[in-house]
Amino acid sequence: MAGIDSVSIVGTGNVAHHLGKAFRDAGFTISDVFGRNSASANELADLLECSVAPTLNELSGDLVLLCVSDNAVIDLASRISENRRLAYTSGSIPLSSLPNRFFCGVFYPLQTFSKNREINITTVPFLVEGNSVQHESELMKLASKISQHVQSANSSDRLHYHISAVFVNNFVNHLFSKGKAHVEEHGLDWEVLKPLIFETIGKISDLDPLDAQTGPAVRKDEQTIERHLRELEGKSKEIYTLITQSIQQSSKK
């Protein structure tokens, strides 16, 4: 079977949007797109200068790439003709849970995508898996057209990367939300926290986070912890209590 020279994109969300643009910018052919919401599908097709397929089985690319939420992958895969080459972009769905087919694989970008923010795809790690040596190799080649960080990863490894990603991205972002809400509730300026946030990340480049840990929890400064807890309530208070315990349990100091 020939290589993958064109891609059809299913889905119109953040991943579809960013991967589509990456392919387009790399000069790679996007044949068409498909989405439940026709307005979104038309918008994406305009951006990617391709057509909208009227049904899933009229998609014409060499590969059908499912850029849809995790809980839609299995249903969609089962509705696409068995002889089509397929890949999906989900972090946590094991390849073995999809219905049997000749060419099925995973094309997982380990990154967070927001529509209103550009991203340099060449630095995004792609974790690739195929249900055959040939299909995996084709997907690796495809990923290499848009990223410099492509690696093969089985479903278990991908799941563990995804779990870690939830901690270091989704949960971290939520703590930013909590920090922002706290200062704003008290009429204070969120911008004042930004240099601290940038340094928090800067440290990641050259320190082990266990060694970089500072603050009242790791110092076991119970007076400060009490002073903070008196000002908190609800989920913020629960999060403060639990993470403080967890820091104290993990501490090397």
Place this chain on the structure above:
Amino acid sequence: MAGIDSVSIVGTGNVAHHLGKAFRDAGFTISDVFGRNSASANELADLLECSVAPTLNELSGDLVLLCVSDNAVIDLASRISENRRLAYTSGSIPLSSLPNRFFCGVFYPLQTFSKNREINITTVPFLVEGNSVQHESELMKLASKISQHVQSANSSDRLHYHISAVFVNNFVNHLFSKGKAHVEEHGLDWEVLKPLIFETIGKISDLDPLDAQTGPAVRKDEQTIERHLRELEGKSKEIYTLITQSIQQSSKK
């Protein structure tokens, strides 16, 4: 009373180290240092090219700056002669909880300091408070010698900034520890998560964290959440559960 033309530093930890270097690099006079541990005090004095004072009350600077952990501030302040000008660097101790004296104030850098990592002090916000207009004004002038982001903040505002700092720095760093431990327990490479971490922070520059939230929690993707929880235990599992609930409670979507 004349301005503050020299500083004595009490303490030999990360804050003493970084503020001392900042003063030295700004060409400002550090008279002497004092620390419980004489080896550390000698080391810091060498770095700052100043002497070690044998006792607290032999410190000779115009200002005595307490760069010590929060729970040592009040005790130390009470041992320093009442006519000395004093400031401390703690985020959460209210100025009113210190023993009465003529010149007492706060010189709080809203930043995380590690000994093995250089920092650009000019970008660090300093929150300054004094128990008199004159003392506060002198402390503002002093902070302006090393930073471009100096502001007056009362004890309550400073406490709330400190609480937010715990969320966006201490707790975020702990989530990095958890994410690193998780991939390493499974023989995987922590470096693969770094582009995601850098983007997590990059988003902070131009998106509200509530709008930047992605992942299974905000999508209410219960299958993925279950798949992740099956792989976690102990504090990691508790943190996963609680923050997922908190994201779902906060979500705009």
